[in-house]
Amino acid sequence: MEKKDRMIQLFKPSYDEREIEAVAEVLGTGWTGLGPKTSLFENAFAEFCSTKYCVGLSNGTAALQMALKLLDIGPGDEVIVPAITFVATAHSVLNSGAVPVFSDICPITHNIDPAHAGQLVNGRTKAIIAVHLAGYPVDMDALRSVAKDLPLIEDCAHASGTIYKGKPAGSMGIAGCFSFHAVKNLSMGEGGALVTDRDDFNRRARRLRWLGIDRETWDRQNMDHSYWWEYQVDEAGTNCHMDDIHAAIGLVQLQKLEAANNRRREIAKSYCAGLEDIQEVSLPPMETEDLRSSMHMYRIQAENRDELNLYMGKRGISTGVHYKPLHLYSCYGPQPSLPVAEKAFDRILTLPMHAELTDDHVSEVIDSVRSFYHG
Ligand SMILES: Cc1ncc(COP(=O)(O)O)c(C=O)c1O
Numbered sequence: 001m002e003k004k005d006r007m008i009q010l011f012k013p014s015y016d017e018r019e020i021e022a023v024a025e026v027l028g029t030g031w032t033g034l035g036p037k038t039s040l041f042e043n044a045f046a047e048f049c050s051t052k053y054c055v056g057l058s059n060g061t062a063a064l065q066m067a068l069k070l071l072d073i074g075p076g077d078e079v080i081v082p083a084i085t086f087v088a089t090a091h092s093v094l095n096s097g098a099v100p101v102f103s104d105i106c107p108i109t110h111n112i113d114p115a116h117a118g119q120l121v122n123g124r125t126k127a128i129i130a131v132h133l134a135g136y137p138v139d140m141d142a143l144r145s146v147a148k149d150l151p152l153i154e155d156c157a158h159a160s161g162t163i164y165k166g167k168p169a170g171s172m173g174i175a176g177c178f179s180f181h182a183v184k185n186l187s188m189g190e191g192g193a194l195v196t197d198r199d200d201f202n203r204r205a206r207r208l209r210w211l212g213i214d215r216e217t218w219d220r221q222n223m224d225h226s227y228w229w230e231y232q233v234d235e236a237g238t239n240c241h242m243d244d245i246h247a248a249i250g251l252v253q254l255q256k257l258e259a260a261n262n263r264r265r266e267i268a269k270s271y272c273a274g275l276e277d278i279q280e281v282s283l284p285p286m287e288t289e290d291l292r293s294s295m296h297m298y299r300i301q302a303e304n305r306d307e308l309n310l311y312m313g314k315r316g317i318s319t320g321v322h323y324k325p326l327h328l329y330s331c332y333g334p335q336p337s338l339p340v341a342e343k344a345f346d347r348i349l350t351l352p353m354h355a356e357l358t359d360d361h362v363s364e365v366i367d368s369v370r371s372f373y374h375g
Contacts, residue, residue, distance in 0.1 A: 011183035022248040037244035053202035056242030060179025064092035082112035083341035118146030135294030137164035158296035208237030260355040264295035274366030301347040
């Protein structure tokens with residue numbers, strides 16, 4: 001079979017003239033850096049997450065690194081992370097100087113297994129990172145009960161719109177770390193944010209995101225002109241703040257988010273109806289009233305995954321594998337085996353999921369999986 005020249009994309013951002021106009025407006029003002037649009041986005045996103053604060057950052061990795069820094073995590077410390085997540089989660093721990101300790105996962109959700117995570121806690125453990133994988137919420141109550149007083153950091157890169165027992169993702173841990181990368185539910189091209197209720201974290205993160213400088217240029221612009229150039233630097237930070245161009249895109253995307261996530265949920269229901277009778281395929285966990293997924297990804301578990309992947313590709317359908325268990329990467333050094341994650345890895349396949357998929361696309365994906373198994 002010849003590969004089709006038109007692919008059904010795995011992920012795709014949805015932009016239209018509203019984002020273009022929002023960017024044009026910022027360019028027209030002449031202020032494109034950290035400034036008023038970033039503040040507007042921060043206020044709106046904090047409200048969306050039901051948190052006191054949102055600190056706009058350059059990407060989700062910066063948000064994770066910031067959360068670890070705010071907790072003063074460094075050499076000699078350990079942080080527990082789930083085995084199945086993007087490398088950014090564990091790299092952030094490594095880059096803080098601490099050691100990522102990999103927990104096995106729950107067999108159905110593939111989120112961190114609280115029971116196993118609890119067994120890994122020791123005197124060096126300084127935090128646990130809960131990744132709401134694919135947008136499906138981590139069992140935060142179970143994780144909290146094993147973590148006891150340890151801080152929980154939420155990796156919400158997939159979770160713009162995820163809700164656990166009425167609480168938005170990002171509002172349950174000590175800090176929530178979001179990514180607004182191109183293919184995320186809320187897409188800015190690149191961007192991230194740390195949300196928190198902690199006043200001290202908010203104040204420190206605002207300085208650390210801009211090299212430790214205590215007063216942002218925009219604020220200094222707007223003060224009286226005596227010593228307007230003066231600022232203090234008590235702690236060295238990095239340069240990882242959001243800027244007004246990305247924030248302007250984010251403000252539009254935030255308005256569209258609920259409708260886009262609802263479209264994702266509709267697509268998930270169609271996939272479920274079209275695939276549930278295929279014995280060789282297991283479907284992702286269903287939403288309940290208490291557990292609302294942002295449906296960032298639609299991950300199935302499939303027999304003969306590699307052949308299915310090739311078959312879909314030849315029919316013009318992009319698929320992916322999210323993710324190879326992190327403990328299998330050499331950069332983390334020798335690691336104990338994690339049987340649930342390793343077993344899952346052989347079977348996971350991500351099907352196309354984004355708000356621009358048409359019903360015809362969805363039918364094509366379903367027909368392709370069906371014809372692979374049933375001819
Ligand atoms: C689970 C997870 N955490 C963190 C990140 C990092 O986000 P960013 O790419 O914005 O740095 C990603 C990005 O894909 C992710 O999937």
